[in-house]
Amino acid sequence: ESRGKPPVDWSLYLVTDSTPAILGGKDIVQVVDQAIQGGVTLVQYRDKHADTGVMVDIASKLHAVTRKYNVPLLINDRLDVCQAVGAEGVHIGQDDMGCIEARKILGPDAIIGVTASSVEEAQKAIEDGADYLGIGTTFATPTKTDTKSIIGTRGLQEILAACSTGTEKSVPCVAIGSINASNVQRVLHQSAHGSNRLNGVAVVSAIMASTDPRSSARSLLDLIKTAPQKYYASVAPNTAFVTELASQVAQVTSIIKSHVTSSVLCHNMTNTVVQNFAANVCLATGSSPIMSENGPEAPDLARLGGALVINMGTATPEKLNAFTAGMRAYNAVGAPVIFDPVGGGATAIRRNAVKTLLTAGFFSVIKGNEGEIGAVAGTSTTQQRGVDSGPSVSTAEEKANLVKAIALREHCVVLMTGKTDYLSDGARTVAIENGSHWLGKITGSGCALGSVIASYVAVHRQDKFLAALAGILHYEIAAERAEARQDCRGPGSFIPAFLDELYLLGEEVKQGRGIGANGEF
Ligand code: 3NM
Ligand code: MG
Numbered sequence: 001e002s003r004g005k006p007p008v009d010w011s012l013y014l015v016t017d018s019t020p021a022i023l024g025g026k027d028i029v030q031v032v033d034q035a036i037q038g039g040v041t042l043v044q045y046r047d048k049h050a051d052t053g054v055m056v057d058i059a060s061k062l063h064a065v066t067r068k069y070n071v072p073l074l075i076n077d078r079l080d081v082c083q084a085v086g087a088e089g090v091h092i093g094q095d096d097m098g099c100i101e102a103r104k105i106l107g108p109d110a111i112i113g114v115t116a117s118s119v120e121e122a123q124k125a126i127e128d129g130a131d132y133l134g135i136g137t138t139f140a141t142p143t144k145t146d147t148k149s150i151i152g153t154r155g156l157q158e159i160l161a162a163c164s165t166g167t168e169k170s171v172p173c174v175a176i177g178s179i180n181a182s183n184v185q186r187v188l189h190q191s192a193h194g195s196n197r198l199n200g201v202a203v204v205s206a207i208m209a210s211t212d213p214r215s216s217a218r219s220l221l222d223l224i225k226t227a228p229q230k231y232y233a234s235v236a237p238n239t240a241f242v243t244e245l246a247s248q249v250a251q252v253t254s255i256i257k258s259h260v261t262s263s264v265l266c267h268n269m270t271n272t273v274v275q276n277f278a279a280n281v282c283l284a285t286g287s288s289p290i291m292s293e294n295g296p297e298a299p300d301l302a303r304l305g306g307a308l309v310i311n312m313g314t315a316t317p318e319k320l321n322a323f324t325a326g327m328r329a330y331n332a333v334g335a336p337v338i339f340d341p342v343g344g345g346a347t348a349i350r351r352n353a354v355k356t357l358l359t360a361g362f363f364s365v366i367k368g369n370e371g372e373i374g375a376v377a378g379t380s381t382t383q384q385r386g387v388d389s390g391p392s393v394s395t396a397e398e399k400a401n402l403v404k405a406i407a408l409r410e411h412c413v414v415l416m417t418g419k420t421d422y423l424s425d426g427a428r429t430v431a432i433e434n435g436s437h438w439l440g441k442i443t444g445s446g447c448a449l450g451s452v453i454a455s456y457v458a459v460h461r462q463d464k465f466l467a468a469l470a471g472i473l474h475y476e477i478a479a480e481r482a483e484a485r486q487d488c489r490g491p492g493s494f495i496p497a498f499l500d501e502l503y504l505l506g507e508e509v510k511q512g513r514g515i516g517a518n519g520e521f
Pocket of ligand 1: 015144202205
């Protein structure tokens with residue numbers, strides 16, 4: 001007689017581990033009891049070393065606990081142990097018994113989960129009737145050293161994309177591998193493919209190794225339930241916003257006004273060549289610059305209401321450490337981080353640094369020239385010569401599509417600068433024609449724009465796309481005005497004229513002037 005599959009909440013999946021390195025001297029049954037009290041919604045008993053008799057004994061004790069709370073218990077790999085204690089199902093890896101055979105043995109009501117590290121494995125498991133997928137390994141983990149592939153949030157996203165049938169996933173998916181309180185929201189956020197998201201996460205050490213499993217489970221569940229809205233609120237699609245700014249210019253002007261009166265903190269981790277210029281641009285546009293590449297002080301700075309710019313430049317290992325620490329600190333309090341992958345396509349070291357940073361945290365805005373954005377896309381065919389922008393190799397439409405695709409993939413705002421700039425948040429994509437050719441003749445103009453965008457996003461977090469647009473227009477309209485001045489004769493005289501115009505534009509906005517429908521001031 002069929003009792004039907006029990007309903008399952010996949011949010012927080014605890015996978016046990018009995019090794020001393022993780023469990024320590026704690027009692028596994030008590031740990032599981034406390035973890036469920038803290039919020040664990042599903043338990044898997046996993047023991048790769050114990051004798052069968054011991055496994056059956058522990059499994060039956062665990063089952064008594066999980067039943068008390070009406071939480072399903074699954075057994076890793078061992079169908080016999082599952083049957084012996086009447087557990088709700090099993091989890092099988094790629095080297096274990098196949099899903100079809102397991103189903104024959106356990107019947108239609110058993111929950112059968114399958115590990116998948118690739119799109120192919122995921123699709124096969126779905127065809128074979130898996131009830132859920134455990135996907136990973138997300139990040140390298142000391143808990144399981146024989147993992148086959150570390151796929152990152154990008155790999156999770158690819159699997160989630162491939163598991164979708166239209167807009168619905170056909171089976172629930174949970175991610176596994178080094179997931180803990182410091183990265184769970186980012187994993188949920190960055191792995192999403194459109195509306196197709198993880199149903200939850202599976203953890204071992206984050207709970208099993210904790211000295212307080214109940215509170216560890218509780219904080220994890222809290223983070224899961226509040227992600228991604230808490231920190232990474234994304235912009236509602238606005239289909240009315242096509243390529244003309246007419247309906248948004250009033251708002252853009254009001255964002256400029258709030259920015260120039262804000263003195264918001266702009267924290268720059270930037271290269272020595274541009275530090276002075278970027279700091280002057282910050283002051284002229286109304287933000288308060290701090291130039292610090294000291295990772296350990298980032299947590300204090302992150303709490304001051306501003307934003308961080310990471311200007312990659314020469315990506316030495318020390319700098320990468322500082323960037324990562326900075327990004328983590330700002331991510332942790334939900335403050336914006338702007339990534340400028342300077343020279344990102346130029347060398348193998350820089351291309352790798354781009355990859356490292358993209359997986360180490362979350363960016364609100366990624367900005368760069370064509371070669372740099374190509375490096376972010378990972379599809380760059382342009383070999384960058386230096387950090388300056390080279391000749392364009394793609395059409396306007398290709399550029400617009402590329403920034404949109406990266407925005408959707410990375411869940412952030414993407415700007416590709418050039419004669420025409422392309423800005424997208426995935427839902428809205430605009431081409432911006434403002435600017436001056438002199439910006440290409442002075443050093444640090446791209447980097448300083450990153451600083452401006454950062455502080456704009458900090459003052460207008462509710463719509464990062466419009467905030468970035470306002471910052472770009474402030475910057476580029478000021479450049480146009482500087483170029484038009486009688487006293488601007490070349491790059492040298494352009495710089496002071498530009499700083500003046502950045503400042504004066506802000507003053508005029510305070511007095512009631514604004515951006516017009518065609519991006520003119
Ligand atoms: N399976 P922690 S990774 C049990 O990739 C397990 O299939 C993995 O442990 C897989 O949360 C893993 O301590 C261990 O990193 C996860
Ligand atoms: Mg296994």
